[in-house]
Amino acid sequence: MHQLTLKHGATWFVLLALLTLIALAIAPALAQDDEPINTVNAVFVICPTSAVINVTGTMLAGNDVYYQVFAGSNATGAAISAQRQIQVSGNFDTNDTISLNAGTTIASGETASAVVAVAPEGNPNSVIFDFIVNDTQDGCVDANADLTTTTTAPATTTDGATTPTDGTTDGTTDDAGTGTGNVVDAFFVICSDSAVINLSGTLVPSWDIYYQVFGGPGGTGAELSALRRVRVGGDFAVSDRVTYPTGTTLAVAASGSARVRVATEGNPDNIDFDFFLEDVQDGCTSEETQPQNPLIDNGETSAAGGGGTTTTPVVQRPDGVNVSLLGPGGITLNPNLEPEPAVFIGARPSDIFRSQTPGLIFAECDDFPLALPGLVYDTDPITVYWSWSARTRQQVQNHIDNAEYRVTMNTAPFPQVIRSEIISASGLFWVFYSASVGNLRPGHYEIGYQVTWNQPISNGVEDYGPGTVNVDDKGLCNFGITLNPAGETIFHNLAFTPTEFPVHNILPVE
Structure with missing residues (x-):
């Protein structure tokens, strides 16, 4: 029998090497455990005309909690409150009370829900994570929530919630x-x-x-x-x-x-x-x-x-008429463009303005006054986008599963289209599609947009697809690219050929 014997010095060397390897192996895990994270716990109570939410946890600097109340469990019904921002940081424990939309009442035994999200301050569309809490209206009695607790400072609140009779x-x-x-x-x-x-x-x-x-x-x-x-x-x-x-x-x-x-x-x-x-x-x-x-x-x-x-x-009209459109990544399209009267003397600002989101083009801009691109230079990177919204997350998912898009620019298809995750904003759920095409040559461009569906779907207001009155949805966006005033040399995307003037109805006639 051969026996291996180590001297004391060799023994310590081997032990030291083993300890070093173990330390190296567990160091990443320890580092990951020590990495600060956002944590949120929530208790939600629905009342006949209001709701109370208690949120606790830990929040990293630069992030906040947002929530919105919906009829039905798991946010399956319509939004019945505005979206609220609760500003928190570090360790927090706060309550917030919100009034439901005017005329909305949750009857005893009915269920409501709240979508709770963590997102950057001032940008609720860039969701880090979200979850849903449900409650059944039982007279606002819940052992986990004190409904008499005053909303604390970090929440968006109003003083004087009890209104005197003198108004x-x-x-x-x-x-x-x-x-x-x-x-x-x-x-x-x-x-x-x-x-x-x-x-x-x-x-x-x-x-x-x-x-x-x-x-x-x-x-x-x-x-x-x-x-x-x-x-x-x-x-x-x-x-x-x-x-x-x-x-x-x-x-x-x-x-x-x-x-x-x-x-x-x-x-x-x-x-x-x-x-x-x-x-x-x-x-x-x-x-x-x-x-x-x-x-x-x-x-x-x-x-x-x-x-x-x-x-x-x-007048509450569709987005893009009185209210600016949402864009991918939580961007507001043309935030510096205001609604214009039907009759306007002189050049319309929408025709000559310079957008604060230059180069971001909504594929159906011809039908939405607040989506007009304005003055666009050949040095502006162009991103064309379109979107779909519905009252529930599942309705948007049904659209994604069944939609067939045909979107072109001057008859040429886009080589790559990116679809976003489903987000919650302005009381609805949204998905965005975008195609980045770089810098375009000066001239006129027309985007043709059309979507059909393999199966009937609903956005919570209307039905779309086979067998409905809305078998498709289509639109156009006409815009021009102008040579940049500095005369800067730029490499253009040659995949899209401009025209010298508007060419309408490039979609095939059915």
Whole structure:
């Protein structure tokens, strides 16, 4: 028998080598365990006209929690609240209470859900991870949630959630709230055939006030006005009187309300905070029923606050008409393009403006005024995109599984198209398709877009595909490429040949 014997020095050398190998093997795992991560736990409680969510965990700097409430379990129904941002960092434990959309009531025994997401601050579409929590309306009794807990500073909230009967409320956000610095105080008076709202406070650039009047408390009852936009900036103090539709009156002693929201210019659904005002119709004879500030009447300009203030009715129309379109990666298309009137004297800004998203082209831009590309140079890298949205994630997935796209530019197909993951934004679920084609030669281009489906699908509002009234969806986008003003030499993509003038209807005639 041969026996191997090690001297003491050799023994220590071998042991040291073994320990070194073990350390090297486990070091990556230890490093990974020590790497900071985002963690979120959530308890969700649905009430008849509101919801409460408690979130705890740890959040890395630069990220926040977002959530939105939906009818039905697992976000299968319609969105019944705006999307909310809860600003947190480090270890956190906070509650937030949100009012459901006006006129929405969850009956006892019905189920609702909340989609909770972690995403970068100010960019809720770039989701790091998300999950769904469900609850059944049982009178707002839940051992895991204290419904009397006041919403803490990191959440987007309004003070004065309990509205006095005189119609006053303080709709301010605290300094630790959303961080925008927007502050709004409001006084509301309901009359038999009109209503008066007095607004004062401070709004930072790119935010405006929106409000709508209802014939019942808490945003219930008939809509007594359209959604109205009050354009303000800096310190302001302004009043507005709105007249109800012809033939509509509110009886004496009846309650009315107004939902007031602070949201981005041109996008009333991107809400910083909102609150309700209530008042009882008592004849409107006291001095307090008169406007307290310079009155805006029928959309005219008033010299109130920091530079003029105006109010105009906001018609809720499809995205791309009154509201800027979403783009891939959470981008807002043409954020610097405003809606234009039907009649315009002189050159339209949409024809000559320079977009803040130059080169991002929506494939159906001809049908969406806020999607027009404007002035595009041959030095702008071109990305063409299109999208599909629906009320539920499964409805979008059904579209993905059955859609057949035919999208070309000057009759040439795109060599590579990238599809995004399904995201939640603006109360809907979305998928984006994009094709990056680099720099194009100066000239005119027309994108032809058409989609059909192998099986019938629904977006929650309409049906599409075989056997429905919408067997396909099609559109065009005409735009021009201009030689860059600096005369910079650029290598162009020669796969797409420009024309000298618009050539419409390049899609084959069926």
